[in-house]
Amino acid sequence: MDGYSNILLLIIALLCFRSTLGQTDPKDVTTLRLLQRQWKGVTWTGVDPCASNWVGVTCSGSRVANLLLSTMGLQGGLPPEMGYLTGLQRLDLSYNKGLNGPIPFNLGKLKSLRELVLIGCSFSGSIPAELGSLQQLSILDLNSNKLGGEIPPELGNLSKLYWFDVANNQLTGTLPAQLGKLVRAGHFHFNKNQMSGSIPPEIFHESMALQHVLLDHNRLTGEIPSTVSLLKDLTVLRLDGNGLEGSLPSNISNLKKLGEMHVSNNKLTGSIPDLSGLTNLQYLDLSNNSFDVSNFPDWFSSLQLVTTIVMEGVNLNGQFPSESLSLPQLEAMKLARNSINGTLSIDSQVNQTPQLIDLEDNKIIGVIEPLPKTVTIKLMGNPACAEGSSLLNEVPSPCNPAQNITPYVTPMNDCGKDIKCGKQMQVDPRICKCAMPFEGMFVFRAPSFNNLDNASRFQSLEKSLLQNLTLTEGSIYILCCMSFDSDNYLNVRVWIFPPPGTKYFQRPDIAKLGNILSSQTYKPPKELGFGPYYFSPSWDHDFFEVSEGSKGLSTRAVIGIAAAGAAMGLLILALGFYAFKQKKKLAKSRKTSRPFGASWGFASGEYSGDVPKLKGARYFSFEELKQATNNFSSANEIGCGGYGRVN
Known part of the structure; x- marks a missing residue:
């Protein structure tokens, strides 16, 4: 029996050695190999996913736990075999514009999944109802795809869901009342779709933890439900760009934490309610509704934190109350297309922090000078700027205002004009050499400010990015084109350069950056007022060296595979020789025993x-x-x- 025992021990040793070469569950290996064949842009090398440190793949035991492949330039579709990765906890394929086709319903089998992030791809079809069975899911981000159909009511079963973002798609139908079951949800981002019908009152109640409700730029109708006032943690409310009717609920003033409220471009009627209870309000936009004719509200003086008031086309009349400029944080008042009349007079003793007072297309007949020089005042379209007015001869003046203030741009070293870089490369101003930056656009969907030349605010944003993205000092550059778009979103273009002395980012670095920005791991400091955002990388080129994917196996990988193969061969040879010797001994022993x-x-x-x-x-x-x-x-x-x- 000693011979048999020795052979058994050798077999066990061989299996143990084999397990070091293949740590990953066979089903997971098969699925990832399938993805490798189907996706263009995958550069996995090595024998085993868990043992070979495949880019974007991390494991827990023998199971693939995380598949994080953000911004890898992937092309292809999601095969139904993805449902075999039953140990998966995080799936992030964001910012791969070449990923398309439907989202497979088999993803509903990933019972351990906590994060599903597919932002910025090209997926189409409907959202699978089977996703409603993912009881561990806390982040569902399908923003910026081509998804259609309705939001499945089954998603109301996601009891642990915190982040729910399906913005920038082509979703239709009505909002399901089952969304009211998502009591842990902090974010409803459903903006920029084609959803219609009324807002179900059931989706808002006092047990909910909602902080951001973004329903802007849809086709919603009916009244704003009064139950919205029960959201005690709400800080951002965007309902603008719909067809909402009726009056603005008077109890909306109960939202003590509300910082930004946008209800512009609807069909609201009735009187503007008293909003003095919104003591944390910083940005208010009531524009382009059919409110009753009224004077400028006197309760504005209680909004001590407000930075921006936008009430264009809301039937305001009477004289402009210059005392409203005493609000300590005020940056801009936009009151165009109303019936404000009389003579404009601004007390030189009041606070002059506002940069802009826009009174275009009103009925102001004149001004009492002097007007503050630090404030841009716009009176075009008023009788005060009619032909023959003395204000027309002054530059700048309320009838000929100065150009808009130049937005903030990060100060950079002057590297001269002699450095010529190749395609898609830029001069790294830290070292005045060519490099390929990670480039994209931050889209802030509800900023609480209007002033874009506040250097302190944007320098704090740069510092925050450097610290949270663990980048080299000076890597962040907020460049040109910082502006508000037609939807009142703030667009901030960013360049992030690779470490000094290198021209390109490595793939793992890009995947890490993309995941931090897509999964909302990074959040700007609340006190800066940037609000909710999404990031949109540039799509015209990869951010890593293109030739990386064509290099095949690295030298280290080849050496490792060869060494492992040689060791395996020697062990098998030794085992075979030992087994042959044992067989001869066994035969001899049997012969003598008979x-x-x-x-x-x-x-x-x-x-x-x-x-x-x-x-x-x-x-x-x-x-x-x-x-x-x-x-x-x-x-x-x-x-x-x-x-x-x-x-």
Whole structure:
């Protein structure tokens, strides 16, 4: 038995050695190999996903736990076999514009999934109802795809969901009332779709933890439900760009934490309610509704934190109240297209922090000078700027205002004009050498400010990015084109350069950056007022060296695979030789244990029922037999036959 035991031990050792070469569950390996064949842009090398440190793949035990491949330039579709990765906890394929086709319903089998982030791809079709069975899911981000159909009511079963973003798609239908079951949700980002119908009152109640409700730029109708006032943690409310009717709920003033409220471009009627209870309000936009004719609200003086008031086309009349400019944080008042009249007079003693007072297309007949020089005042379209007005001869003046203030741009070293860089590369101003930056656009969907030249605010944003993205000092550059778009979103273009001395980011670095920005791991400091955002990388080129993917296996990988193969071969050879030697010993042992060499034919299946043939029978002398049987003692008798006793 010692020979068998040794062989068994060697087999166990061989299996243990084999397991070091293949740590990943076979089903996971098969699925990832399938993805590697189907996706263009995958550069995985090595024998085993978990043991070979595949880019974007991390494991827990033998199972693939995270698949984080943001911004890798992937192309292809999501195969239904993704459902076999049942140990998956985080799936981030964001910013891969070449990923398209439907989202497979088999993703509903990933019962351990906590994060599903597919932002900025090209997926189409409907959102699978099967995703509603992912009871561990806390982040569902499908922003900026081509998804259609309705939001499945089954998603109301996601009891742990915190971040729910399906913005910038082509979703239709009504909002399901089952969304009210998502009591842990902090973010409803459903903006920029084609959803219609009324807002179900059931989706808002006092047990909910909603902080951001973004329903802007849809086709919603009906009244704003008064239940919105029950959202005690709400800080951002965007309902603008719909067809909402009726009056603005008076109890909306109960939202003590509300910082930004946008209800512009609807069909709201009735009187503007008293909003003095919104003591944390910083940005208010009521524009382009059909409110009752009224004077400028006197409760504005209680909004001590407000930076921006936008009330264009809301039937305001009477004189402009210059005392409203005493609000300590005020940056801009936009009151165009109303019926504000009389003579504009601004007390030189009031706070002059506002940069902009826009009173275009009103009925102001004149101004009492001097007006503050630090404030841009716009009176075009008023009688005060009619032909013959003395204000037309002054530059700048309310009738000929100065150009808009130049937005903030990060100060950079002057590297001169002699450095010529190749395609898609830029001069890294830290070292005045060419490099390929990670470039994209931050889209802030509800900023609480209007001033874009506030250097302190944007420098704090740069510092925050450097610290949270763990980048080299000076890597962040907020460049040109910082502006508000037509939807009142703030666009901030950013360049992030690779470490000094290198021209390109490595793929793992890009995947890490993309995941931090897509999964909302990075959040700007609340006090800066940038609000919710999404990031949109540039799509015209990869951010890593294009030739990386064509290099095949690295030298280190080839050496590792060769060494492992050689070791495996030697071990198998040694095992075979040892097994051969043990077999010979075993055969010899069996031969000596059968002195008559009888062969019954059982092993070969040739037994015919005849007596066995004796091979090489041994001759025993009488004296040997006498000695072996103790002189043929009856005590050694074992039987009796036709020829006598048998000892």
